[in-house]
Amino acid sequence: MAAITPSNLFRERSQSRAVGSGRGEWKYRAFSYLVLTVCALTMVVPFIWMLSTSFKPEKEILRRNFFPNEATTANYSEVITETDLPLWYKNSFIVAVFSTISVAFFDSLAGYVFAKYQFPGKRPIFIIFLTSLMVPTEMLIIPWFIMSSNPPIGGTWVDTYWGIAFPGVITASGIFLMRQFMQGVPDELLDAGRIDGVSEFGLYWRVAVPLSLPAIGALCIFNFLGNWNAFIWPLIATSKSEMFTLPVGIQLFSSEAQTPWNLIMTGASLSVVPLLIVVIIFQRYIIEGIALTGLKG
Structure with missing residues (x-):
């Protein structure tokens, strides 16, 4: 029988603590994976249902089968050839790209x-910017519409690309994000640039912007997604079908007589394609931008 010594007793207690901590860590991981799995299912299942419905013929829409018994691409052919969806695609792309470029420049500046x-x-002024984040978009619809109907320069912005895009050319959330990130830009680099005769705008463009590309990339991605999916303001700012954006145009598929879910899900599936491409290509900027912004000042 081994003698009980202080060193042996300490070793046994350390081993028991390690076993206990290992069990606790295993339970924590299991619970975390369970929560993540449930959250993933709540997001993935509706997406799969949308894709599945887009391939269903009209007679299978109200059936309980999750996947189509007779898959067809007729819905895609009908939506692309018999509606203005390609035109709505172009409108959404123009508005989203213009707003994203504008936000990237003005918000970062x-x-x-x-x-x-x-x-x-x-x-x-900065507090006013932060306060504006608390104002719901619905409360700004009427001021925006009055401004677009009677702009200071005359004419009208209704049914124009500028009329759809102007509420999003500068965002308070983007300014806040970029301020937080750029507080981490070393002042020594800016002072060195001033000594070398670089202009103040040159310091922004040649020093601050290259160091802030992760945050600018994340800002651009979120802004593009938001403008691509925007519905309320484009619905108010447009009255002609040829100026509708994609979300506004898709709702035209519904009528009082019927709601063709197969066509609506087809249009929604097509609208997701650019978003998936953007997220897949620039996913690194999303993660890196958010992570680094949280560490700044």
């Missing part, structure tokens, strides 16, 4: 100014 410069009223 404003965020750089708020992060690196001191000027009168800086704090109150």
Whole structure:
């Protein structure tokens, strides 16, 4: 029988603690995977149902089968050839790309100014920006529509690309994101640039922007997704079918007499394709931008 010594007793207690911590860690991981699995199913199952319904003939729409018994591509042919979906695709693409480029430039520039410069009223102005994030979009619809119907320069912005895009050319959330990130840009680099004779805008363009590409990339992706899926404002800002964006155009498939779910799901499936491409290609920027922004100032 081994003698009981302080070292043996300490070793046994350490081993028992390690076993206990291992069991606790295993339970924590199992619970985490369970929660993640449930969350994934709530997102993936509706997506699969949408794709499945897009291949169903009309007679199978109300049946309980999850997958079509007789898969068909007739829905895609009908939506592409017999509706204005290609035109709506183009409108959504123009608005989303224009808004994204505008946000990338103006939000990053404003965020750089708020992060690196001191000027009168800086704090109150920034607080106003943050306060605007608390205002629901629905409360801004009427002011936006009045502005687009009677713009200061005359004419009208209704049924124009600018009329659809102008509420999103600058965003308070983007300015806040870029300010948080650009606070981490070393002041020493900016001072060195000033000594070398670089202009203030040159410091932004040649120093701050290259160092902030992860945050700018994440901002662009989220902005593109938001503008591509926007529905309420494009619905208000357009009255002609040829100016509809994709979400607004797809709702035209429904009528008081019937709701062709197969065609609606087909249009929705086609609308997801650009979003999947953008997310797959720029996924690294989403993760890196959010992670690094959370570590800044």
